Amino acid sequence: MVRAMSEALAPANPGLSGLSLYVPRPRVALSAFAGWTGADPAKLAAVVGDAFRVPQPEEDVYTMAAAAVLRLLREHDVDPSRVGMLALGTESSVDNAVGAVIVRGMVDDALRREGRAPLPRDVEVPEVKHACLGGMYALKAALRYVQTDGADRVAIVVAADIAQYERGSSGEPTQGAGAVAMLVEPRARLLALDLRSAGSSSDERGWDFRKPVARHFMAEYPESCRGERDFPVFNGKYSTVCYVEAVVRALQSAHARGGGDPRALLAEPAALLLHRPYDRMPVAALGAAWVWACVRAGEREALGAACLAADVGFEALAAELAGESRVREGVLAHGPEFDPLARTQAVARHVVKDEGFARVLAATQPGRALVRQLGNLYTASLPAWIAAAFAEAHARALAWEGAAITLVGYGSGDAAEVWSGRVVPGWCEAAGRSDVKGALAGAIELAREDYEALHERRAPARELPAPTPFAIAGRGRTYGRNWQDVGVTHYRVSEAG
Amino acid sequence: MVRAMSEALAPANPGLSGLSLYVPRPRVALSAFAGWTGADPAKLAAVVGDAFRVPQPEEDVYTMAAAAVLRLLREHDVDPSRVGMLALGTESSVDNAVGAVIVRGMVDDALRREGRAPLPRDVEVPEVKHACLGGMYALKAALRYVQTDGADRVAIVVAADIAQYERGSSGEPTQGAGAVAMLVEPRARLLALDLRSAGSSSDERGWDFRKPVARHFMAEYPESCRGERDFPVFNGKYSTVCYVEAVVRALQSAHARGGGDPRALLAEPAALLLHRPYDRMPVAALGAAWVWACVRAGEREALGAACLAADVGFEALAAELAGESRVREGVLAHGPEFDPLARTQAVARHVVKDEGFARVLAATQPGRALVRQLGNLYTASLPAWIAAAFAEAHARALAWEGAAITLVGYGSGDAAEVWSGRVVPGWCEAAGRSDVKGALAGAIELAREDYEALHERRAPARELPAPTPFAIAGRGRTYGRNWQDVGVTHYRVSEAG
Numbered sequence: 001m002v003r004a005m006s007e008a009l010a011p012a013n014p015g016l017s018g019l020s021l022y023v024p025r026p027r028v029a030l031s032a033f034a035g036w037t038g039a040d041p042a043k044l045a046a047v048v049g050d051a052f053r054v055p056q057p058e059e060d061v062y063t064m065a066a067a068a069v070l071r072l073l074r075e076h077d078v079d080p081s082r083v084g085m086l087a088l089g090t091e092s093s094v095d096n097a098v099g100a101v102i103v104r105g106m107v108d109d110a111l112r113r114e115g116r117a118p119l120p121r122d123v124e125v126p127e128v129k130h131a132c133l134g135g136m137y138a139l140k141a142a143l144r145y146v147q148t149d150g151a152d153r154v155a156i157v158v159a160a161d162i163a164q165y166e167r168g169s170s171g172e173p174t175q176g177a178g179a180v181a182m183l184v185e186p187r188a189r190l191l192a193l194d195l196r197s198a199g200s201s202s203d204e205r206g207w208d209f210r211k212p213v214a215r216h217f218m219a220e221y222p223e224s225c226r227g228e229r230d231f232p233v234f235n236g237k238y239s240t241v242c243y244v245e246a247v248v249r250a251l252q253s254a255h256a257r258g259g260g261d262p263r264a265l266l267a268e269p270a271a272l273l274l275h276r277p278y279d280r281m282p283v284a285a286l287g288a289a290w291v292w293a294c295v296r297a298g299e300r301e302a303l304g305a306a307c308l309a310a311d312v313g314f315e316a317l318a319a320e321l322a323g324e325s326r327v328r329e330g331v332l333a334h335g336p337e338f339d340p341l342a343r344t345q346a347v348a349r350h351v352v353k354d355e356g357f358a359r360v361l362a363a364t365q366p367g368r369a370l371v372r373q374l375g376n377l378y379t380a381s382l383p384a385w386i387a388a389a390f391a392e393a394h395a396r397a398l399a400w401e402g403a404a405i406t407l408v409g410y411g412s413g414d415a416a417e418v419w420s421g422r423v424v425p426g427w428c429e430a431a432g433r434s435d436v437k438g439a440l441a442g443a444i445e446l447a448r449e450d451y452e453a454l455h456e457r458r459a460p461a462r463e464l465p466a467p468t469p470f471a472i473a474g475r476g477r478t479y480g481r482n483w484q485d486v487g488v489t490h491y492r493v494s495e496a497g
Numbered sequence: 498m499v500r501a502m503s504e505a506l507a508p509a510n511p512g513l514s515g516l517s518l519y520v521p522r523p524r525v526a527l528s529a530f531a532g533w534t535g536a537d538p539a540k541l542a543a544v545v546g547d548a549f550r551v552p553q554p555e556e557d558v559y560t561m562a563a564a565a566v567l568r569l570l571r572e573h574d575v576d577p578s579r580v581g582m583l584a585l586g587t588e589s590s591v592d593n594a595v596g597a598v599i600v601r602g603m604v605d606d607a608l609r610r611e612g613r614a615p616l617p618r619d620v621e622v623p624e625v626k627h628a629c630l631g632g633m634y635a636l637k638a639a640l641r642y643v644q645t646d647g648a649d650r651v652a653i654v655v656a657a658d659i660a661q662y663e664r665g666s667s668g669e670p671t672q673g674a675g676a677v678a679m680l681v682e683p684r685a686r687l688l689a690l691d692l693r694s695a696g697s698s699s700d701e702r703g704w705d706f707r708k709p710v711a712r713h714f715m716a717e718y719p720e721s722c723r724g725e726r727d728f729p730v731f732n733g734k735y736s737t738v739c740y741v742e743a744v745v746r747a748l749q750s751a752h753a754r755g756g757g758d759p760r761a762l763l764a765e766p767a768a769l770l771l772h773r774p775y776d777r778m779p780v781a782a783l784g785a786a787w788v789w790a791c792v793r794a795g796e797r798e799a800l801g802a803a804c805l806a807a808d809v810g811f812e813a814l815a816a817e818l819a820g821e822s823r824v825r826e827g828v829l830a831h832g833p834e835f836d837p838l839a840r841t842q843a844v845a846r847h848v849v850k851d852e853g854f855a856r857v858l859a860a861t862q863p864g865r866a867l868v869r870q871l872g873n874l875y876t877a878s879l880p881a882w883i884a885a886a887f888a889e890a891h892a893r894a895l896a897w898e899g900a901a902i903t904l905v906g907y908g909s910g911d912a913a914e915v916w917s918g919r920v921v922p923g924w925c926e927a928a929g930r931s932d933v934k935g936a937l938a939g940a941i942e943l944a945r946e947d948y949e950a951l952h953e954r955r956a957p958a959r960e961l962p963a964p965t966p967f968a969i970a971g972r973g974r975t976y977g978r979n980w981q982d983v984g985v986t987h988y989r990v991s992e993a994g
Contacts, residue, residue, distance in 0.1 A: 094710045095710065097729065098627055098628055098908070098909070101701050104700075122699075124912070126631070126635075126638070127625070127627060128624070128625055129594075129624040130595055137623040140642075144646070145637075148693075149641070149692035199619065201618050203598075203601075203602075204605065211592055212592050220983045228711055233985060253618065256619075411594075411595070415621070415622050477715070485704040490703070
């Protein structure tokens with residue numbers, strides 16, 4: 001009796017059991033992109049990364065998401081009948097009514113094609129949206145599901161996005177496209193995630209990064225930008241300030257809930273993985289986060305050299321961090337250069353070179369070389385880094401059992417999350433199932449004119465192999481009294497994958 | 498020690514503690530609408546309802562949602578610092594990046610205007626989408642949050658939508674607009690909801706009801722329909738079939754989890770509240786659901802007269818219900834009239850007149866007169882009915898303590914949910930706080946030309962009072978290198994409400 005009760009009370013240890021990646025095959029190396037555009041290749045390598053993928057016209061966010069889900073079912077040998085939730089996180093929706101159920105439809109078609117049963121009829125199919133954080137919010141929903149009424153069923157969360165920017169804009173080299181499907185189980189086989197110590201932040205930020213539908217119908221928005229491609233309306237500097245500030249506040253929140261040394265979430269994990277709009281952004285935010293953590297810990301000496309170099313006093317720094325950051329109001333009053341954490345960031349620019357920060361930087365290395373190949377995947381960006389980090393840890397046989405992993409999610413607009421995870425025993429078997437490198441295989445290097453065609457969602461001069469396993473087959477064109485399907489995409493399963 | 502443990506183990510009884518409604522003031526009575534359009538007023542009254550509301554050009558889904566949230570904070574005296582989640586369910590999004598955080602921004606502005614602290618920085622702000630079911634999916638997310646890492650904080654779920662259809666379409670009289678905010682607590686003060694017995698269904702249905710972004714950029718879609726209004730692409734008969742089939746499957750799922758007499762969820766509750774696209778739809782679905790329940794219970798006699806009248810044999814009926822309903826494939830093969838539950842529906846048309854069905858019908862009465870005033874509120878439709886039912890039960894001092902309430906949610910595309918709730922002791926105090934009738938006060942009866950103007954989101958000839966407490970103040974028009982805000986709406990708090 002006692003034993004039965006203690007078993008019933010044993011922590012369920014919910015978390016991730018596997019991740020599978022899908023990216024489109026067309027690829028642009030940033031070195032080639034620099035050649036086409038006159039950008040400085042060294043700067044792109046230092047700030048942005050190495051490459052990005054571009055979807056074909058026969059791909060959309062749903063085909064990519066379905067491809068990742070199908071890959072997850074196969075790689076992790078998931079019994080479809082055990083799936084109780086299929087959640088989609090995206091900000092690249094092309095239907096304002098439904099999302100995840102479209103992914104479900106394609107996965108069902110593929111399973112049936114193999115002679116297998118589709119997903120069960122009672123699967124929940126929510127789509128979750130908050131810019132680049134939608135996938136993490138969906139993951140929260142799934143983690144809570146498996147802890148409550150999930151009744152030992154599993155959840156699949158798929159984060160998928162197409163990050164495209166206007167040609168010639170500062171965002172263009174930070175593009176990307178892809179999907180990551182995540183298997184969430186009540187007893188995690190890879191990474192246990194205890195949300196009771198998770199930190200959160202949110203604040204309305206107006207115009208740092210938005211996708212207002214109205215712009216497509218306004219004369220001020222260029223004709224060449226309209227359509228399904230959904231380029232964001234954004235202000236680069238302001239967006240950066242929002243990212244840094246939100247991450248610091250979410251870290252504060254995590255510390256308020258979890259307690260302990262405020263530096264622990266940054267300095268102790270085996271891996272420190274963040275939303276990654278481009279390579280340098282996470283490091284910049286971690287610098288500010290480290291400054292906050294040192295201030296919070298009262299570690300005046302640790303910041304001494306950096307404060308001196310930045311000509312910022314410790315008390316002024318502490319006062320700035322203790323203040324309320326009303327970024328939207330600040331930008332309205334002072335313009336887009338306004339930064340409520342200007343002193344913190346000034347100190348951070350020096351602190352990132354300090355020896356004390358070396359452990360933080362080191363924790364951002366697992367998987368980093370691989371995600372530099374991916375560009376910005378928006379909601380899938382952090383999930384892709386988690387997948388890449390575990391792939392590297394597995395390949396290098398790192399002793400990760402029991403190690404802490406800190407995850408930092410961010411979505412413009414804005415909101416952030418800071419979670420602490422724990423690598424579970426047996427993780428290596430689960431990590432070995434995900435063929436992350438294989439997901440990058442078969443890349444097709446694009447010539448400039450073919451990239452330009454794909455950017456406009458036109459077929460390029462060079463004939464490309466059809467996307468597999470899912471592709472857009474066509475689009476309804478009827479708008480009548482007896483039948484309407486105008487604009488509704490239909491799909492084909494082109495092969496077993 | 499034993500006591501402490503049993504307290505820790507006591508069921509938290511999560512659920513709803515209050516609901517608050519907001520609807521725009523402009524109103525169209527269906528009797529007037531019939532006069533304008535030549536529709537049969539008796540048929541509209543029998544099938545659709547009594548009236549619908551129309552938003553002003555200064556209102557969007559976010560202003561309505563924020564108004565409902567502010568009303569909830571006030572009516573239920575919610576301490577903003579206790580809120581840990583603000584989730585938005587909608588299919589009327591006008592920004593493809595963010596949603597709930599826009600609502601948060603307006604609520605914060607209103608609280609600050611009153612000299613109060615805004616919502617805490619660590620509030621989660623997910624938007625949840627699945628057609629008319631997004632609000633219920635968001636409610637699931639919130640119920641799971643308060644049961645797990647919510648740490649005794651509360652969640653607010655706001656379901657908000659604008660249902661608009663092309664002028665002259667069959668959908669036009671079923672329009673509506675409004676928002677319902679719901680307070681979710683770990684210890685419910687109104688309606689406890691145990692998701693462990695909830696039933697779910699989902700299946701990809703193609704073109705029953707969709708909002709593809711692509712249509713706005715296709716020649717086949719009328720110029721007059723384009724823009725932010727987001728009229729659905731839909732097929733009425735097919736949508737009806739999907740609704741009925743999905744509800745039957747979700748009921749099956751609930752019975753599979755909860756067990757007992759399959760008729761209990763329909764015949765025993767004090768209130769049976771459904772997603773309500775128009776007045777007759779729930780009754781039609783309940784007829785089919787009742788047929789399924791009787792078949793599942795082996796109650797051959799209960800269906801005898803209806804089977805005879807419909808000329809359908811019991812065994813054929815049972816076989817149809819036991820089959821897999823592949824509605825999308827059926828419609829592709831047989832056209833939009835295809836119905837996988839044709840026999841069930843034929844029997845249902847008779848069974849709804851039977852005495853045995855009277856209890857089911859009676860359970861749809863609480864709040865029904867009030868929601869007939871509202872039109873279709875999409876995601877807010879079922880929440881509005883819950884609010885209306887409790888308002889009526891409170892006004893009539895019904896003995897609801899301990900009573901069962903069955904909730905049936907549905908979202909095209911499609912997915913459904915069937916939940917069983919239990920009215921908690923003290924519900925009357927909580928129900929008395931929601932001024933549902935007050936939310937309908939101040940209606941402005943529209944003249945035909947004013948309705949037509951508002952339908953096009955133009956200012957009508959008749960000057961209308963500005964929406965309160967929130968209104969659209971303007972929209973950014975800049976798209977430059979140094980600043981971008983094109984299409985991004987900004988809002989004003991016009992009064993304390």
